[in-house]
Amino acid sequence: MNGFDLSADTARGALASLHGDESAEAARERYAIAVWCQLIEPGDSVAGRVIAARGPVAALEAVLAGGPVPEVTARELAEGRKRWLPRLSARAVDASLATAAARGVALVTRSDPSWPSQLDDLGPHAPLCLWVRGDVAALRRFEASVAIVGARAASRYGDHVAMELAAELAAGGIAVVSGGAYGIDGAAHRATLATGGLTAALLAGGADRSYPAGHTQLIDDIAQSGVVASEVPCGSAPTKWRFLQRNRLIAALATATVVVEAGWRSGSLNTAGHAAALSRPLGAVPGPITSATSAGTHRLIREYGAQCITSADDVRELLGLAPRTDAVTGVDAGRTGEATRVRDAMSTRSWRQSTDIARRAGMAADAVEAILGLLRLEGSVETGAEGWRLRTAAG
């Protein structure tokens, strides 16, 4: 057993100030997860498979015992042990748990009722747990949520759009997920808080650390009403690898991901990639083609099938929700009414000249022609030698 103590007493002692009221078995399991967190880097699928097959305690015992583990190949296990065992330290685990307790960071595992089950869509790459500051129960309220992410070096345009989208969506009851970074992330979090909405910041380092330092106050504010979470234990530094892996958590927690601004090689494209890999809807906000901070979003639209997002209602559509706009006013209403009048003046059987349609609709011929052009684009009418007619559903 490599001398490592996985007894219920040890587990209960280490978890005393964090989760003091658990059964012996539950305490051992939670403690083993805390140990695993110390051993692995995020997204370690070998560890993920062993733990999924055996549970965290038996998986840890098997790895420590050194014998074969049928769920993975001998080579995977050997390489895994090389990665994991040098990090084995009861003291480090105790320290991370003590920090968690001191900083009000809860350890939420898959067995806990507040576990956001959409994270399990990551399969063997799913996180073992989340270290959570804030309202643990709110984790379940991200089932209708949107990730609003983008460049740290955002333009004023990007900041503005991120704030507008987040505020409008949050006001409509949609939770906003982001990464707590400068730029787009910060703008999305701030606007959500300002609207009284629910927001989660998923961090690359420990949930006890505010990163970036300049966002200490913002991250504290998020923890006040929402959730600050990480899969790495307290005290962990936000390495580049952990940033990339954190991006998969953002994509997995949210129902859909929207990239507001991104450079050609922005890390947000990595988040977008995770969303696409998870078959989550993906949106991107266009911007001036002269702006480097929109090059990545245009790339997502052009090359990766991201939806072009121009409003909060477009995001709601991405989420499969109805538009929130209560009253259709102005230009839209006018256009809808006119299009209806034109359709009413048409037939699925008879071809009609646009002048005839104009007469029947009581509209100017050129207005009718313009609307016919749009309806043709939509595919709801067709034109032929003898004029125009409505297309049938089959046609």
Place this chain on the structure above:
Amino acid sequence: MNGFDLSADTARGALASLHGDESAEAARERYAIAVWCQLIEPGDSVAGRVIAARGPVAALEAVLAGGPVPEVTARELAEGRKRWLPRLSARAVDASLATAAARGVALVTRSDPSWPSQLDDLGPHAPLCLWVRGDVAALRRFEASVAIVGARAASRYGDHVAMELAAELAAGGIAVVSGGAYGIDGAAHRATLATGGLTAALLAGGADRSYPAGHTQLIDDIAQSGVVASEVPCGSAPTKWRFLQRNRLIAALATATVVVEAGWRSGSLNTAGHAAALSRPLGAVPGPITSATSAGTHRLIREYGAQCITSADDVRELLGLAPRTDAVTGVDAGRTGEATRVRDAMSTRSWRQSTDIARRAGMAADAVEAILGLLRLEGSVETGAEGWRLRTAAG
């Protein structure tokens, strides 16, 4: 015959200063087309079908004679006569031909070698002829061309983008089609001329009239090296109907149409509709979602499948041409190289961990992971429980 004289002598007399050296038959045909131009509004498909079936002379004789015309229904013919005959005036035809001769406007018909045959894709809505100021032979050089169109009330961003796109495309030998209007159209024409490229302005009124008046100099400049054309005879006013019909000529003459800026209900959407109806490639330039002048282009991208255009190379791709960028430099080159290294380090048969791929590629693991994310988005690699592998063409 309604007293109207369609004899060769009359035709030759009327055409003397315009096309003086034609055979009797050719002169009668050209004259009959000039008469038809006086009788019909653009896009009159009843006239189009009668003329397509019988030729312009016999079609005109049949209509004037008053008997049945088998190619159209009795009702269509009766309504057509009601539209056409009140406009019958040899004096008006002579006046338009005299103006054409005086202003250097040629009458180009389908029988002429310079006729741009792509206009015939409009079928019964194809124009009977073009009245052309400028280099008539250049009409054939629009076989690889792009229509750059958009809002009259363009923003500085729109003007800038229209100029950049037109200049870069024109420098690459692609002709630029537009409508001679203020805003996007004017910017596209000007930049093309400045680059020494070929441009055509298709006008809604007569080719002898410069519309808008503020573009008199620009339209003269276009006629100097390129083409100013219209399907309506000299002296015709640019009515709203003719603007909408002119849009179909822009879409039909050009290989592809790109809308640079457009409001939600812009007339450019009508041009886009014609391009789509003709199955011509359609592109739209994104812009700030906060800009009303980009609402129409975003609509084309979101709802009508327009390609998102961010550069002249994107337009070339729309036209089915190779990118013109000679040397791939900077970020792109770096990325391509890295992606190649990552692919080289992968296998279609064996799954490999990203760390293994990083080692084989001699690259940092997090850089590899970021590239794997992008390659996954592209669909060229896949990830599973045991890591990553290249997808085969079949898979």
